[in-house]
Amino acid sequence: MKNSKTTAHHSAKKAPKPESSASLAWKRVQLARHPQRPFALDYIEKIFTGFTEIHGDRAFGDDHATITGFAYLDEQPVVVVAQQKGRDTKENIKRNFGMPHPEGYRKAMRVMKMAEKFKKPVIAFIDTPGAYPGLGAEERGQAEAIARNLLEMAKLRTPVIAVVIGEGGSGGALGIGVANKVLMMENSIYSVISPEGCAAILWNDREMIQQASDVLRLTAEDLLSFKIIDEIVPEPEGGAHLDHDRAAQNLKKALEKTLKPLLALSPTALEAQRYEKFRAMGVFQEK
Amino acid sequence: MVWYKNPKKGITKTLGKKQVRVPEGLYAKCKGCSAILYNKELDKNYKVCPKCGYHYQLSSLERLYLTVDSGTFEEFDEQLVPKNPLNFPEYEEKVKKGQEKTKMPEAVVTGLGKIHGQPASVAITDFQFMGGSMGSVVGEKITRAIERAIEKKIGMVIVSASGGGARMQEGIYSLMQMAKISAALGRLDEAGLPYISVLTDPTAGGVAASFGMLGDVNLAEPGAMIGFAGPRVIEQTIRQKLPKGFQRSEFLVDHGFVDAIVPRSFMKETLGKYLKFFKP
Numbered sequence: 001m002k003n004s005k006t007t008a009h010h011s012a013k014k015a016p017k018p019e020s021s022a023s024l025a026w027k028r029v030q031l032a033r034h035p036q037r038p039f040a041l042d043y044i045e046k047i048f049t050g051f052t053e054i055h056g057d058r059a060f061g062d063d064h065a066t067i068t069g070f071a072y073l074d075e076q077p078v079v080v081v082a083q084q085k086g087r088d089t090k091e092n093i094k095r096n097f098g099m100p101h102p103e104g105y106r107k108a109m110r111v112m113k114m115a116e117k118f119k120k121p122v123i124a125f126i127d128t129p130g131a132y133p134g135l136g137a138e139e140r141g142q143a144e145a146i147a148r149n150l151l152e153m154a155k156l157r158t159p160v161i162a163v164v165i166g167e168g169g170s171g172g173a174l175g176i177g178v179a180n181k182v183l184m185m186e187n188s189i190y191s192v193i194s195p196e197g198c199a200a201i202l203w204n205d206r207e208m209i210q211q212a213s214d215v216l217r218l219t220a221e222d223l224l225s226f227k228i229i230d231e232i233v234p235e236p237e238g239g240a241h242l243d244h245d246r247a248a249q250n251l252k253k254a255l256e257k258t259l260k261p262l263l264a265l266s267p268t269a270l271e272a273q274r275y276e277k278f279r280a281m282g283v284f285q286e287k
Numbered sequence: 288m289v290w291y292k293n294p295k296k297g298i299t300k301t302l303g304k305k306q307v308r309v310p311e312g313l314y315a316k317c318k319g320c321s322a323i324l325y326n327k328e329l330d331k332n333y334k335v336c337p338k339c340g341y342h343y344q345l346s347s348l349e350r351l352y353l354t355v356d357s358g359t360f361e362e363f364d365e366q367l368v369p370k371n372p373l374n375f376p377e378y379e380e381k382v383k384k385g386q387e388k389t390k391m392p393e394a395v396v397t398g399l400g401k402i403h404g405q406p407a408s409v410a411i412t413d414f415q416f417m418g419g420s421m422g423s424v425v426g427e428k429i430t431r432a433i434e435r436a437i438e439k440k441i442g443m444v445i446v447s448a449s450g451g452g453a454r455m456q457e458g459i460y461s462l463m464q465m466a467k468i469s470a471a472l473g474r475l476d477e478a479g480l481p482y483i484s485v486l487t488d489p490t491a492g493g494v495a496a497s498f499g500m501l502g503d504v505n506l507a508e509p510g511a512m513i514g515f516a517g518p519r520v521i522e523q524t525i526r527q528k529l530p531k532g533f534q535r536s537e538f539l540v541d542h543g544f545v546d547a548i549v550p551r552s553f554m555k556e557t558l559g560k561y562l563k564f565f566k567p
């Protein structure tokens with residue numbers, strides 16, 4: 001989410017040497033972006049039954065990088081919001097490489113409000129390099145769309161669970177991520193800026209992505225230790241791309257376990273828990 | 288700086304020559320129209336070019352003097368200073384540089400005061416402090432300022448000057464400040480209290496995509512760059528030049544995201560008018 005305008009003046013500086021030739025963080029970045037990794041629709045198909053997709057933000061159009069719909073988790077009706085990447089070029093063009101336009105965030109908000117109205121929990125699947133930076137996206141208020149979702153999601157009087165399944169790219173990820181419980185797949189990443197963007201700013205060198213992946217602290221373990229997320233969902237040996245079924249089984253179990261206690265909470269308690277969760281985030285010194 | 292009146296005792300001492308930022312020296316070429324401007328003349332005119340109306344950036348303290356009624360401002364939470372939770376390279380140095388440049392502990396000043404006679408909780412970010420970027424301290428100070436508005440049952444005014452958005456050096460903690468502040472604004476909203484967002488050059492990234500765009504009324508200074516993605520990032524993505532005026536205040540009014548463009552010399556009065564109208 002850093003604006004390059006402010007950072008164009010930074011001179012090239014020597015980067016610190018990576019601690020090992022291929023750091024854990026960098027491996028995770030590669031796994032999180034693996035083209036054979038299960039995407040949102042793969043998980044949706046394997047975890048839920050009776051998925052019905054609905055379309056459109058009722059204002060401008062339908063964003064294909066964002067999927068919304070209704071499904072059942074076992075017997076429990078749930079509202080699904082998801083960011084979807086494509087596996088091949090054709091599908092990636094359709095899905096805009098998983099980068100939503102403002103319509104995507106507004107569609108997501110529309111169904112989340114419906115979830116509140118019909119007293120159904122929301123399950124959000126995060127997988128985006130970031131919200132799309134383009135002409136139309138700016139004209140139609142990408143910043144406003146994300147901002148509005150942050151405000152409205154915080155107020156939802158229904159359970160919300162978010163799970164980062166691949167890339168959690170900055171504000172584009174957070175735009176559907178203000179949840180009561182936030183989970184991360186073991187090899188997923190969640191970051192304020194892409195390693196490429198960070199490398200360009202810090203060292204004026206996009207090749208320094210390994211080092212940038214390290215300094216950003218973007219792994220699931222990092223975020224759990226920071227208390228930004230609540231749980232890490234284990235992936236099959238070698239990564240989720242090697243066994244979609246197993247990855248989906250693990251996530252299903254985690255969702256069932258996470259949802260159960262939330263369903264017992266009152267709408268007011270849910271709203272309060274979500275508010276306090278994000279209210280507590282931040283590290284500073286009070287002299 | 289003849290147009291400054293002192294709203295906060297003792298603060299003038301910190302306003303050295305360094306606070307006069309653009310252009311430096313006795314005179315300089317205007318960024319807007321290339322006319323030769325004398326700095327004294329520019330200062331008298333609220334740092335707006337008298338010939339073309341170009342609005343130069345202001346520091347938080349300059350903005351404070353210009354926005355809050357003289358002698359009414361009470362600063363809060365100045366004791367909050369950043370840590371380096373990620374052990375991020377060169378972060379401490381950057382913070383120190385920002386502190387020296389701005390004479391502020393962090394990139395935002397917050398407090399209570401009166402604007403054109405109307406009580407308000409105020410937050411003003413400073414572009415010269417790490418691009419006005421938002422880390423944990425900025426997030427916490429603004430959130431507390433919003434909570435203070437709710438407690439006192441008064442309006443909230445945030446003046447944004449942040450090209451950096453969420454601060455990279457605090458990683459995911461910075462990103463989460465967007466949610467924290469937006470959630471607090473949701474509570475302000477439910478309390479029936481007004482929030483006026485003032486967008487100045489530049490306001491982008493995570494600042495635009497949280498409190499920047501969430502005003503009951505969004506006001507912008509003329510010609511300010513306001514957007515989600517930076518112009519360079521967009522150009523690299525779409526591989527074409529951006530049209531003239533793209534992401535400027537006027538563009539945002541045209542597309543329905545800003546209510547009005549308010550020249551600097553009218554901002555205080557305008558804010559006062561809205562605060563009065565919305566008074567609970």
Ligand SMILES: [Zn+2]
Nearest residue numbers: 317320336339
């Ligand atoms: Zn001029």
